[in-house]
Amino acid sequence: MARKQWREMGAAMLPLGGLFSAVRIPARLVHAVAGTVVPAYVDEFLEHALDGGPVICVLHGGRRYYALVPGSMPRTWHDAAEEWRAVEVDCLGRDALLGVPPVTRVDHDPASWASYWSVPMAAAGELCAPLSVARLVAAGVHWIREEEEDADADV
Structure with missing residues (x-):
């Protein structure tokens, strides 16, 4: 079924909460911690920060990152x-679906x-x-709150 969805839709809709779940993180938070918005550098940062754990980046509709975590x-x-x-x-867990790109889609385009896979699944x-x-x-929450406080102080 996943292969058919990858072919027809470009992503397979997989149920969360069993084998894995996902933490949806907005790009502004990731970029604040990474110190960059350059996709290749952000991907490299995430690979290091999450010890190679898999991350999917959704590019449209406001960039978001999905860190795949244990189902519990x-x-x-x-x-x-x-x-x-x-x-x-x-x-995101039970009762949620995640659009998962093909495992070969590892480039920002x-x-x-x-x-695409910002950090591909190693195994x-x-x-x-x-x-x-x-x-x-x-860390992202800390950076964002500091930026907001600095903005308020400038007013």
């Missing part, structure tokens, strides 16, 4: 996830496709460590 993360990180929603970070079942994702989000 949305339940076990409930309190943190509530706080993260204020900065548009969300833990917004003219050709809507998503089946190898996911981002939840603590690494939480640290990335916490």
Whole structure:
């Protein structure tokens, strides 16, 4: 089924909450921590920050990154996830679908496709460590809040 969806739609709609879940992170948060908006540098940063854990980047409709995490993360990180929603970070699990690009789509090319593997999956079942994702989000929240405070101080 996934192969057919990749051929026909460019992405396979996979259910979350079983084998894996996803943490949706807005680009502005990732870019703040990475210190760049250059896709290749952001991808390299994410690979290092998440110890090679897989990340999908959705290019259209406001760039977002999806860090793939164990299926239980949305339940076990409930309190943190509530706080993260204020900065548009969300833990997606059961009852959610994720558009997953073909495993060969690893290049940023917004003219050709809507998503790609910012950090490709190294092996089946190898996911981002939840603590690494939480640290990335916490750092992004810190940077964004500092920018907002600096903007308020300039007024």
